Amino acid sequence: MATIPESEAKPLLLVDDDVPFRQRLALLLARKGFAVTAVGSLAEARVEAARSKPTHAVVDMRLTDGNGLDLVAELRANSPDVRIVMLTGYGNLATAVAAVKAGAVDYLAKPAEPEDIVRALSADGSSRAEAPPEPMSADRVRWEHIQRVYELCERNVSETARRLKMHRRTLQRILAKRSPR
Known part of the structure; x- marks a missing residue:
């Protein structure tokens, strides 16, 4: 598989406190053309977001030091064009609505398929994300x-x-x- 030159890679901030999941997802997203900066907490995410100015982000809802929704709003305030996908293991309608209102382009339940995450991150800004081919039962x-x-x-x-x-x-x-x- 050909790798994308780093100059063409899109900067992505990955925030998840589950280390094995974060490492696997960072590797898969890097293969899909993203320059991934992976961190495990809100504090680290705030520092990296200020330093790297990501154009894309994947943020977990629940983090050890706070709520990922707070970060979504901050990322959106710093860069209105950032494409953010919210991940959660505790999905419900209220948090999905809150995530979208805060500025996330999509909201996916863990374990989310990497293809679904890439599709949400890469979708045209004017189009709606497709429904997953196999929704939760x-x-x-x-x-x-x-x-x-x-x-x-x-x-x-x-x-x-x-x-x-x-x-x-x-x-x-x-x-x-x-x-x-």
């Missing part, structure tokens, strides 16, 4: 929602069951299973 959406509420309740099963209006033992059985595809 209803079972997967339900599981993601339960996981998100569980995390918001600081992994307290009783509180999560109360908020979801389900029996605690039912919730425990759901949490013990693997995520559906």
